[in-house]
Amino acid sequence: DTIRVHIKIKEGEKERVQVFQGIVITKSGGGNTASFIVRKMSFGIGVERIFPMQCSSIEKIEVVEQGKVRRARPFYIRALKGKSLRIQKDERTRKVVDGDVTETTTIEKTTASASEDVTVETASSSSTTEVQTEANA
Template sequence: MAIKFSPVDTKERTKVFFESGDSIRVWSKILEKGKTRLQAFEGLVLSRKHGQEAGATFTVRRVASGVGVERIFPLYSPNIDKIELVKKSKTRKSKLYYVREKAAKEIRRKMKQTRVVVNKDGVSVVKESVPEPEVAG
């Protein structure tokens, strides 16, 4: 489910398929010692700003070694090689800034998990599952 982007083709980038609440993997080009390599940054999309404009950005957050790390990516950056959708979630808010203060267990409880299943015929079916509320015992 990855769309390969080229720095010139901006029409492909207008067909962005992720929203806030989704888990994505962003492959960005890094220049090290004269060589270009790809580096993946996987995390939760907190927000998307400015729609399809030239200055459109999206914020991705992940927790690495117990420390929250956020990166803001320009949508039309030539340094982005591709974006992969890891997991789709349905949220009620478009900006998930409250996630910064919450624990991971509380966040998972709030989002509806959706799973894309591909049948033998090649037809994709979207299944939604709402996590059951936890009961304090």
């Protein structure tokens, strides 16, 4: 997932919010010690930052885009650069409509694949009956 983390940074007496946007590489720990690592490319240099889940300096975390990877911890992206660093988008995406977050699902694809399975099964059962009738004749 690509996320955007809003962090409060104190510079002298002033406080400001800085945004760190990148790809989540790993989530580790549990409870109060849970943390996650976010990696981004900044001017061609990879920057990783470890964020604790329970931290008062984190103002909010936004999910920008959900991606599909075949590994639980995609450390292999550390070696990638340029266009190969892009992660394939997940088919389920979130859309913001009038401030409400709605989730589009892939129910249509599952029903279509279920109907294809049914047609395949009926076609195979009719072909077996044809074979049996030819054998009986």
